Amino acid sequence: xxxxxxxxxxxxxxITQKGxxxxxxxxxxxxxxxxxxWHLMRAVIVWLAAAIAIxxxxxxxxxxxxxxxxxxxxxxxxxxxxxxxxxxxxxxLCMPPVDIPLLGNTISGPFxxxxxxxxxxxIIVAFPYLFWELWKFIKPALSKKEIRYARGSIFWVSxxxxxxxxxxxxxxxxxxxNFLANFHLGTTGAYKYIPTxxxxxxxLNSIILxxxxxxxxxxxxxxxxxxxxxxxxxxxxxRKYAVVVILVxxxxxxxxxxxxxxxxxxFPLILLYEISVFLCARVDRKKAKEEEEWS
Numbered sequence: 001x002x003x004x005x006x007x008x009x010x011x012x013x014x015i016t017q018k019g020x021x022x023x024x025x026x027x028x029x030x031x032x033x034x035x036x037x038w039h040l041m042r043a044v045i046v047w048l049a050a051a052i053a054i055x056x057x058x059x060x061x062x063x064x065x066x067x068x069x070x071x072x073x074x075x076x077x078x079x080x081x082x083x084x085x086x087x088x089x090x091x092x093l094c095m096p097p098v099d100i101p102l103l104g105n106t107i108s109g110p111f112x113x114x115x116x117x118x119x120x121x122x123i124i125v126a127f128p129y130l131f132w133e134l135w136k137f138i139k140p141a142l143s144k145k146e147i148r149y150a151r152g153s154i155f156w157v158s159x160x161x162x163x164x165x166x167x168x169x170x171x172x173x174x175x176x177x178n179f180l181a182n183f184h185l186g187t188t189g190a191y192k193y194i195p196t197x198x199x200x201x202x203x204l205n206s207i208i209l210x211x212x213x214x215x216x217x218x219x220x221x222x223x224x225x226x227x228x229x230x231x232x233x234x235x236x237x238x239r240k241y242a243v244v245v246i247l248v249x250x251x252x253x254x255x256x257x258x259x260x261x262x263x264x265x266x267f268p269l270i271l272l273y274e275i276s277v278f279l280c281a282r283v284d285r286k287k288a289k290e291e292e293e294w295s
Contacts, residue, residue: 036137043126043133051122058114066117066204069173070100070181076174095178103194113197120205124165124212128158149226157219164215168207172264176207214249214269221276225283232281235273242273 054061068074077095084093104110123130132154139147181193224230235242250265 039133039137043130046129047122047126049122050125051118054121054125055114055118058117061117061121062114066201067102069169069204070098070102070177070200072098074174076170077178080174095174096182098178098181100177100181100200101194102197102200104197109197113201116198116201116205120209124208127161127212128154131157146226150223153219157216160215160219161212164212165208167215167268168211169204172211173204173207175264176203211265214265215272217269217272218276218279222279222283225280226287230280231284232277233284235277235280239273239277243270246270246273 069076077098081091081094084091106112135150135154142150180195183193221230221235225232246269247262247266250262250269
């Protein structure tokens with residue numbers, strides 16, 4: 001345990017330019033910045049490469065990926081409606097047809113929107129590599145025990161992020177756009193609903209990235225449990241407060257005020273919280289077993 005604590009306290013002292021632990025010499029502050037600079041440069045290069053690839057095929061990506069949730073032919077609408085009929089609950093899960101025209105009111109609008117799609121898409125596509133570079137920078141500061149605890153972290157962090165992104169794209173986005181497209185202000189028809197292109201893209205980006213990051217909750221809980229900040233009993237004790245916080249977070253990251261969309265976000269987050277409790281309990285049992293072996 002002392003070794004792990006010492007590793008965290010001497011984080012920068014134990015990182016070398018080659019990404020290995022040095023026992024004989026300590027790097028200067030500038031050396032640490034140089035090592036960090038190379039990690040950041042490689043991450044930016046991969047991110048830009050992914051963004052450029054997306055920009056090259058921006059027309060196809062916009063038609064078949066970005067704008068797809070705003071069309072009535074989107075697969076989620078059909079699947080949910082068929083599921084509703086299979087469960088014999090009528091049209092409870094069927095949503096009204098939606099086709100959202102997008103307004104462009106600036107000359108640079110299409111180009112800037114294409115850049116936004118490419119940059120955010122580059123982050124999503126390159127996410128595993130970006131996290132790998134972060135891990136390579138942190139790894140030399142960890143003890144062998146901490147590295148063993150973190151085994152497989154790149155896979156699980158990426159897996160949770162992509163699960164959240166898929167959830168946001170295929171489930172939350174259709175509910176959000178359907179609600180907003182069918183919400184009318186007033187009864188005289190004075191208000192014409194034509195959202196701008198950048199507003200649509202910003203909403204979709206916030207849904208995907210927000211859900212992707214929210215699904216990292218179990219990973220964060222396991223990390224905090226392994227370094228001794230939280231445990232399963234702590235999570236059980238504050239479960240009711242966590243549910244309230246989750247509902248607030250769901251309301252924040254859900255662009256639509258529709259309660260259905262907020263429930264769709266809150267339910268998986270509550271489920272992830274329960275998974276976090278389960279995983280923390282496993283960490284607690286493993287730590288207790290190791291303490292028994294050492295005693």
